[in-house]
Amino acid sequence: MEFHYELIPTDFGSRVLIIRRQAPLVSFQIWVRAGSKYEKPGITGISHMLEHMMFKGSQNYGPQEHAKRVQELGGEFNAFTSHDKTVYFENIAPHYLEEIIKMEADRFLRPSFASEEFLREKEVVMEERKLRTDNSPYGKAEEELFALAFQAHPYHWPIIGWASDIENFSRDGLLEYFRLRYTPANSFFVLCGHVPEDALSLLEKYFKGWEGGRVQDPPLPSEPEQKGNRRSEMIMDVKLPFVFMGFVTPGYCHRDFVLLSIIDRVLTEGESSRLWQSLVHRKGLAIKAGGGIYPMGDYSLFFFYGVSSGKGTLENLEQALVEEITDYKLRPPEMEKARNQVLAETVSSLERAYYTGLSAGEGLLNCGEPETFLHQLEQLRRAKEEEVLEVWRRYLREGRRNTVLVRGEE
Amino acid sequence: MEEIPEGGKEEYSSGKGGRMMFSRKFILKGNVKVALHHRSSDSLSLRIITKGGRALDPELKEGTTSLMASLLLHGCKGKPYEKVVEELEGTGTSLYFSPALESIQVSFWALREFAMKGLEILRDCMEAPDFPEEELERERQRAIAELRRIWDEPEEAASRIFSGRVFGPHPYSRLDTEKSLKNILREDLRERFLNSFRSASTYMALAGREEDMEQALQILLPVFREGETELSLPQPSAASMRIYFYLKEDAEQVQIRMGHPSFPRSYPHYEEAMVLNYILGGGGFSSRLMERIRAKEGLTYSIRSSFSPMLRAGLFYISTFTRPENTKKTIEGIIEEVKKVISGGVSQEEVEKARSYFVGHFPLGLETPSQVTSLLASMLFYGLGEDYPEKFIARIKALTPKEVNRVAGELLHPEEFQIAVVGNEMALRELESLGEVERVVPEY
Numbered sequence: 001m002e003f004h005y006e007l008i009p010t011d012f013g014s015r016v017l018i019i020r021r022q023a024p025l026v027s028f029q030i031w032v033r034a035g036s037k038y039e040k041p042g043i044t045g046i047s048h049m050l051e052h053m054m055f056k057g058s059q060n061y062g063p064q065e066h067a068k069r070v071q072e073l074g075g076e077f078n079a080f081t082s083h084d085k086t087v088y089f090e091n092i093a094p095h096y097l098e099e100i101i102k103m104e105a106d107r108f109l110r111p112s113f114a115s116e117e118f119l120r121e122k123e124v125v126m127e128e129r130k131l132r133t134d135n136s137p138y139g140k141a142e143e144e145l146f147a148l149a150f151q152a153h154p155y156h157w158p159i160i161g162w163a164s165d166i167e168n169f170s171r172d173g174l175l176e177y178f179r180l181r182y183t184p185a186n187s188f189f190v191l192c193g194h195v196p197e198d199a200l201s202l203l204e205k206y207f208k209g210w211e212g213g214r215v216q217d218p219p220l221p222s223e224p225e226q227k228g229n230r231r232s233e234m235i236m237d238v239k240l241p242f243v244f245m246g247f248v249t250p251g252y253c254h255r256d257f258v259l260l261s262i263i264d265r266v267l268t269e270g271e272s273s274r275l276w277q278s279l280v281h282r283k284g285l286a287i288k289a290g291g292g293i294y295p296m297g298d299y300s301l302f303f304f305y306g307v308s309s310g311k312g313t314l315e316n317l318e319q320a321l322v323e324e325i326t327d328y329k330l331r332p333p334e335m336e337k338a339r340n341q342v343l344a345e346t347v348s349s350l351e352r353a354y355y356t357g358l359s360a361g362e363g364l365l366n367c368g369e370p371e372t373f374l375h376q377l378e379q380l381r382r383a384k385e386e387e388v389l390e391v392w393r394r395y396l397r398e399g400r401r402n403t404v405l406v407r408g409e410e
Numbered sequence: 411m412e413e414i415p416e417g418g419k420e421e422y423s424s425g426k427g428g429r430m431m432f433s434r435k436f437i438l439k440g441n442v443k444v445a446l447h448h449r450s451s452d453s454l455s456l457r458i459i460t461k462g463g464r465a466l467d468p469e470l471k472e473g474t475t476s477l478m479a480s481l482l483l484h485g486c487k488g489k490p491y492e493k494v495v496e497e498l499e500g501t502g503t504s505l506y507f508s509p510a511l512e513s514i515q516v517s518f519w520a521l522r523e524f525a526m527k528g529l530e531i532l533r534d535c536m537e538a539p540d541f542p543e544e545e546l547e548r549e550r551q552r553a554i555a556e557l558r559r560i561w562d563e564p565e566e567a568a569s570r571i572f573s574g575r576v577f578g579p580h581p582y583s584r585l586d587t588e589k590s591l592k593n594i595l596r597e598d599l600r601e602r603f604l605n606s607f608r609s610a611s612t613y614m615a616l617a618g619r620e621e622d623m624e625q626a627l628q629i630l631l632p633v634f635r636e637g638e639t640e641l642s643l644p645q646p647s648a649a650s651m652r653i654y655f656y657l658k659e660d661a662e663q664v665q666i667r668m669g670h671p672s673f674p675r676s677y678p679h680y681e682e683a684m685v686l687n688y689i690l691g692g693g694g695f696s697s698r699l700m701e702r703i704r705a706k707e708g709l710t711y712s713i714r715s716s717f718s719p720m721l722r723a724g725l726f727y728i729s730t731f732t733r734p735e736n737t738k739k740t741i742e743g744i745i746e747e748v749k750k751v752i753s754g755g756v757s758q759e760e761v762e763k764a765r766s767y768f769v770g771h772f773p774l775g776l777e778t779p780s781q782v783t784s785l786l787a788s789m790l791f792y793g794l795g796e797d798y799p800e801k802f803i804a805r806i807k808a809l810t811p812k813e814v815n816r817v818a819g820e821l822l823h824p825e826e827f828q829i830a831v832v833g834n835e836m837a838l839r840e841l842e843s844l845g846e847v848e849r850v851v852p853e854y
Contacts, residue, residue, distance in 0.1 A: 001452075001525040015482040023772050023777055024774060024776060024777055025773075025777065048483040055695075063705065064695045064701075064705055065696065067695040067696075068696045068763075071693060071694055071695065071696050071726065071763075071767050072696070072763045072766045072767055073766065073767075073769075073770050074766065074767050074768070074769060074770015074771035074772070074773075074774060075771070075774070076771075077772065077775065091774060092770075092774075093770055093773065094772070096770075113546070120708040123708040124708055124710075124711050125711075127663065127709075127710055127711040127731070127732070128711040130662050130731075131663060131712075133797060134566075134662045134663070135564055135661055135662050135663040136563060136564075137562055137563070138563070148485065167805075168844060181513065184459075193762075214507060220783060223525060230710075236660065237562070237659065237660045238562040239559065239561055239562055239852070240555060240558055240559045241563060257844070269499065270499040271483075271499070272492070272499040272500065273497040273499075281491075281492075281548065281553070284548065284551065285785075287552045287555040287556055287559065295698075307559060309551065309552065309555045310555055310558075316502070331501060333496070336500065337496075337499065337501075339425050340500060340501050340502040340521070340524070341499070341502040343502060343585040344501070344502025344504075344520070344521050345502065347452050347453055347521060347835065348453065351451065351778040351779065351780075352778055353775055353777065386803045390543040
């Protein structure tokens with residue numbers, strides 16, 4: 001598998017990751033170390049609110065003008081905030097790159113954050129929170145699961161923030177957070193696809209004058225080793241009750257992450273997975289069952305779910321889920337299946353410049369190496385059954401489980 | 411992207427115009443129309459669209475096509491379901507059957523080294539599915555439970571209410587229910603199956619290396635049965651405005667869907683409609699609905715409108731959500747914007763921006779093999795012509811506001827909006843001030 005890149009420092013103190021490949025577009029991404037884990041109680045969700053405000057105008061562009069212009073050029077744009085970072089991106093025809101860089105530089109160096117826009121956008125973010133969390137039983141249960149599983153580390157609170165914190169956001173607080181975190185040394189650029197030759201000089205030209213060092217964050221609290229299962233029960237207006245389950249596992253760069261991803265494939269991936277075959281197909285206890293690893297920098301959350309079919313009790317479903325999760329056995333085809341699936345996903349994501357950029361960016365952000373996903377693939381190829389079984393027993397065991405049960409009102 | 415020579419005796423019609431976007435070759439194999447896109451990739455992508463979707467389900471047996479499609483992999487040529495999915499997923503191959511109203515789509519993607527093995531499974535399942543009784547029973551029970559789950563998510567509930575009413579009594583609006591699912595027999599699945607994947611109604615697009623595509627055709631083409639799938643559906647008719655409401659007491663947000671039947675894909679002013687919709691509500695932050703409902707009034711996080719044309723007819727719809735106390739204001743604001751675009755038309759500047767978007771965006775959607783097969787299969791299914799991408803761009807570039815304004819009144823009819831809302835008591839009170847409200851109870 002071919003993957004070549006250049007990682008170049010810029011004059012203004014940032015770095016540019018360039019990945020050239022055949023594509024009808026260039027994916028331009030700006031990665032900022034500004035995710036929810038850098039927030040504090042009282043300002044949870046400020047990273048996400050700031051991401052919204054970055055679309056509300058800068059010195060030379062009115063509110064949403066940046067977004068509208070990218071659309072006019074036929075490009076795709078957006079931004080997303082996660083636990084560890086905020087990423088802004090445009091996928092665009094290569095000859096428009098200069099205009100994109102110019103607009104991005106304007107909002108990173110000279111954002112407006114106008115008061116009236118700030119107040120209006122708080123309302124929009126509240127609606128987003130309702131859409132994703134308050135009005136969705138699955139969203140609510142996911143929020144509960146993170147809060148249950150992470151009790152010391154800031155992964156405890158939701159990326160979008162607690163509702164009361166969103167209501168209390170102040171423009172001054174937002175500005176302070178922006179000045180602290182949105183610095184060149186705290187960010188990097190990714191250019192992937194058909195990258196014009198002058199891309200670096202364009203960045204140097206338009207981002208000249210952007211200043212600030214890498215934030216010296218105090219160490220974040222470590223999650224103490226869990227001593228006993230935790231459980232939460234919620235009552236909601238649902239016709240089909242469901243169960244969410246989560247185990248705290250190591251972060252994206254840890255060597256156990258890859259070994260756990262093999263277990264993930266075995267237990268949760270597709271209709272041939274153990275959970276689907278057992279809970280949905282053979283026992284008929286669930287209409288859906290699955291899970292995955294929610295990858296993050298400091299820790300990950302290995303989660304599972306089952307939506308009750310109405311046959312049996314929710315406890316029956318929970319018990320069946322636990323039995324599958326703790327059935328520490330591997331059949332040879334399952335190792336092979338995991339390898340093939342990860343290889344297929346890697347090839348598939350390399351077919352899109354945007355996803356290639358995201359994979360490389362994730363590696364650079366968390367592990368300092370854009371080619372991390374290739375190293376992981378290699379580790380997966382060499383993984384031995386015994387080491388997979390060992391991490392399985394170590395992380396997915398009794399006493400480390402976090403369970404959220406959601407029942408209907410009647 | 412690489413070019414491949416065109417023509418050859420298998421080409422069913424000669425390509426016209428340049429191939430500015432991407433290479434493509436069209437051939438007729440048996441009766442199946444095939445499009446090929448060559449690229450030196452490590453994967454093989456396949457898209458099949460065949461006529462015959464959910465709208466063809468017999469009355470009182472709604473859900474037959476969906477059950478048939480989901481059971482295609484549940485045992486083929488004596489190989490049990492567990493083995494079928496294990497062999498596919500064990501090689502990282504993805505294979506989906508997606509039933510739409512007038513068609514069934516097959517999406518396949520595999521690594522080169524496993525592609526032929528995956529295609530052989532696909533062939534077996536399209537040639538001789540077993541439809542085992544016990545699998546039918548399992549999937550039926552799952553489908554019935556899934557009908558209940560939909561009402562747990564306000565977004566899904568609103569979409570279901572809307573889909574079930576927007577086309578009135580037309581088969582497009584008929585939805586599966588617990589009763590209809592219970593009426594379906596194994597013979598119904600077989601009959602539905604035998605009337606699908608007919609060679610003259612099947613369109614296929616492949617992307618990958620030439621030798622892989624050639625081999626793929628050899629494996630797959632023999633499975634399509636002779637003949638044609640008839641889509642004898644009446645035209646849906648318009649109705650006057652109606653409001654449907656489902657009460658979800660704990661809902662902190664109101665989900666809103668509104669729209670009416672619209673034009674089929676063969677509509678001669680498709681490009682005008684696309685530009686009109688971009689300006690009204692399809693163009694993200696550039697659209698009038700987003701500008702007014704989100705940016706100016708802060709009523710929502712997202713709002714969009716869309717035309718979805720099919721073979722016989724189509725759909726125009728708007729979807730958004732808001733706070734309960736803003737239900738009336740949001741709906742009135744939307745209707746006002748729709749009326750405004752009909753009466754006041756669109757401006758030169760708006761049309762220029764929309765044109766620029768479509769011209770710039772089209773090539774971006776052709777990056778991956780799967781994106782290309784999706785476009786090629788649609789081109790074949792809707793009979794858009796081999797030079798469709800070039801013609802589409804040329805037509806868009808030439809559009810004027812006058813042409814767009816000419817179709818606005820023809821395509822948008824706010825007085826015929828069918829409005830589906832899911833929300834709490836406050837949302838209901840807001841709706842009642844707009845007109846008569848029909849309460850919906852969960853349908854399953």
